[in-house]
Amino acid sequence: MDLKRARGRLHLQSLRIPPPAVLALLYLGSVIVGGLLLWLPVSTQEQISLFTALFISTSAVTVTGLSTVDIGTTFSLFGEAVIMVLIQLGGLGLMTFAVLVLSAMGIPIGMPQRLILREDLNQTTLNNLTVLVRIIFSVALLCEAVGVLALAWVWVPQFGWAQGLWYSAFHAVSAFNNAGFALFPGSLSLYVGDPVVNIVIPALFILGGLGFIVVGDIYQKRKWSRLTLHSKLMLVGTAALIVWGFVTFAALEWNNPGTLGDLPDTATKLWASWFQAVTPRTAGFNTINTAEMHDSTTLMTMLLMLVGGGSTSTAGGIKVTTLIVLILATAAFFRRSTTLHVFGRSLKMEEIMKVMALTTVSMLLVALGLFAVSISHDGNFLDLMFEVTSAFGTVGLSRGATAQLDTFGLTLIMIIMFIGRVGPLTIGFFLATRSVPRVRYPAGQIYLG
């Protein structure tokens, strides 16, 4: 059978270890090496425990951003550089792996024609893959470079060339990879009303969170009507979530003295609402105090964190396309329609199976993780729930519960971050290898992992 042969060949390429296992091992290796490096006295301004070093390393490699210590004051320049490299490895590794798996499976990706790795796996030569990886890295570095220049415009005048450029580089990498690590106490709260920071940082993490396939597709097609179904869904879904988050956040928090209420003017309030609407899409920076949000806003933020960003991106969560299919399938069911149509393309029934499997596993994971963490921690349940959701979606927003957890709880958070990062990709691999590459009728292909 085609499918079996295809899988067999893929295994062969990876020395007979299934790709998800390779990915998990690579991530685990990075976490351990990173943890040991961060534990070195040269990495820190005041010595931290090996456990803390491993926690920060896990958070960086999984591009989450949760932390038990203040990054800027705890680590030396060397330590910060280690964190930046771990973020870059984690974020790019992720994107590369996802794109490689999809292309190896024969699923077309939005790339210049000569580079598309077609259905026949014999074309997936090492040479092609090398080119693909080089392009991904180039795009990422280009985005980050532009980000550094834009941010330097703010931080060089404020901190001088050396520190200003370093801050710009660190936060550009942290933003594009949706890591959410910041070198300032209180994340980016100091820049709550700064237009440049409020545009550049979100632009980087939204771009990184759309996914390489969408960015490549836009770059290649440049016309809405010619975009793939996946790109259209991602763009519309992302825009809808951002508008909803922005309006709701502003409406709920406008007069809350802990968040928007005490900000100096309307412009600053609007910037802050914008930032808080986009950051739950697994970026994880914040410009207001997350712990001061109303319960209702916190719940909305948690829902946005669960959804996350796009497939083959640096973002986490169940993914925007998964949410869209979930809603479309439910709507179709109540309209008594047996097929799903969107933007003039049909979606296969099998997509529904995928969506259900992915959503069920995710919800079970979050519920189980929350249950396990709550066993050792009777405290503010909302904060704990927020923290577990943040870890699962590799978001990094925090209401302070992580700092209060004991070693058992922190270990669980580490495991949830790891599964939250590697898990959906593993599921995505299953989803990709499950489809027979040659479709028999013109169905739109979207990615759900």
Add this chain to the structure above:
Amino acid sequence: MDLKRARGRLHLQSLRIPPPAVLALLYLGSVIVGGLLLWLPVSTQEQISLFTALFISTSAVTVTGLSTVDIGTTFSLFGEAVIMVLIQLGGLGLMTFAVLVLSAMGIPIGMPQRLILREDLNQTTLNNLTVLVRIIFSVALLCEAVGVLALAWVWVPQFGWAQGLWYSAFHAVSAFNNAGFALFPGSLSLYVGDPVVNIVIPALFILGGLGFIVVGDIYQKRKWSRLTLHSKLMLVGTAALIVWGFVTFAALEWNNPGTLGDLPDTATKLWASWFQAVTPRTAGFNTINTAEMHDSTTLMTMLLMLVGGGSTSTAGGIKVTTLIVLILATAAFFRRSTTLHVFGRSLKMEEIMKVMALTTVSMLLVALGLFAVSISHDGNFLDLMFEVTSAFGTVGLSRGATAQLDTFGLTLIMIIMFIGRVGPLTIGFFLATRSVPRVRYPAGQIYLG
């Protein structure tokens, strides 16, 4: 087309109003009449507001059991009798409606052969339906009568004949209909270690919560191998949930002084664990203080409340069979199997669509309800979440948040109770009418609404 004609005829039977709308109107009418009756001075020992009366009426008709006042001390005997009648109407109305819809759709129900309403709708004469309704009522009254006798054994010696029998009748009706209203302060906490109460009350609500189809099937077949797939799944699923709930509750709460810790002996602790493991299946009585449970136990209880009991029963929630199909479909997906098999029968792919639609709508409802309630209430989020889940599943367990809500919040809880009761039946109606009655291959039929 068969389906269209079938629906057309059903509408005709209900004077062209779709059955779910009839049900909703009947429930709304009962709520209003019940509320006005409870508002009468003769119903109460101390006058209550019309809003409170409507809240209690909604809670009774939807067999939820949430309350803002203590039932036993607030209402007169007449008021208590009104509540009992509302519970009976709500519970039996529900069961009857569900069974009528399913049988009208030609879905075989577990009944003596001569009564099965076959696929041809022409056989669904008014006479047949009357017989069916009479049987349902007889079974319910028989179960309740046995319950009254058993409970009288405890309460007549304690309270004398008049009050003892009244307590027995009220609690038997409240238990069989999964209403959870009790006349004692602290629900059934006084009887935490009483074997009779701990066996009779749960027996009534488990029986009522299995659903008429399962009870009828067991009564008719009396052999495991001959039971329908639906009955087997319901019995296995129910047993698994009870065992899981019992073991987890005991393990988590054994030394908690607020719940099991201060109980006099091991037997009492085990009885209390048993009771708290079965009551979240939408019964709503409690023998320990729900508000004193650990966060972890509270989360587990919420998950059990979301699942609820069986279709065509007096229980609420997304239903046990829905959970089972959700898990089986996910497992099948990861085994790369395209069909679902369980107990030697196959499940159609369409069931997966049903399960996904039902689960998605339910989760959205709970999230939206919680979001709406939390807008006007910044407090203990866990308690609020518990209350909304309890209202959605028409469970009635409470950690005290309902009593603290303002009129806006209480109105939302009333709406959630109403939708939680009428909604799944409406969805169940869609699910039933959606299937073509004549199946083309031997597939197991299960009910998901």
